[in-house]
Amino acid sequence: MESLDMKRAVICIFLMALVTYVPRVLPLTVFRKQIRSRYIRSFLDYTPYAVLVAMTFPDVFTSTGNLVSALAGTATAFVLSYYRKGLVTVACSAIAVVYIVELLL
Incomplete structure (x- = not known):
């Protein structure tokens, strides 16, 4: 039972890291110029926080x-x-x- 909880925690941490890391690295690898769109920049800035809240807030x-x-x-x-x-x-x-x-x- 305890190993199942640990496995779930590791999977959650991996998914959170993936979801927050990809939007930050993708623009660096795809776009060579600075992103000028305020919408895209704000999306990339707030995505990690939104993911963290979505994963932790229900457990509060x-x-x-x-x-x-x-x-x-x-x-x-x-x-x-x-x-x-x-x-x-x-x-x-x-x-x-x-x-x-x-x-x-």
Whole structure:
């Protein structure tokens, strides 16, 4: 059972690396001139982030075992991210909120 989980994790990491790496390398190999289209440039810039969110966000709600604490941590992360706080601040604050909510429940 555990090897199946490890196998799935390795496959997910490989696919994520492939999906995020190809859009960044493909323009370098195919196009010799600088890409001037704002649409294509923004697509290539945001694709890795979109893939990462699509793969991890659904697991946020089941990671704590309690939907209320998961929603509290997610809301905290969203609010702090909106105010442009750093990654460490957002992550540590969300973890702290989840911990406090779990203690209260």
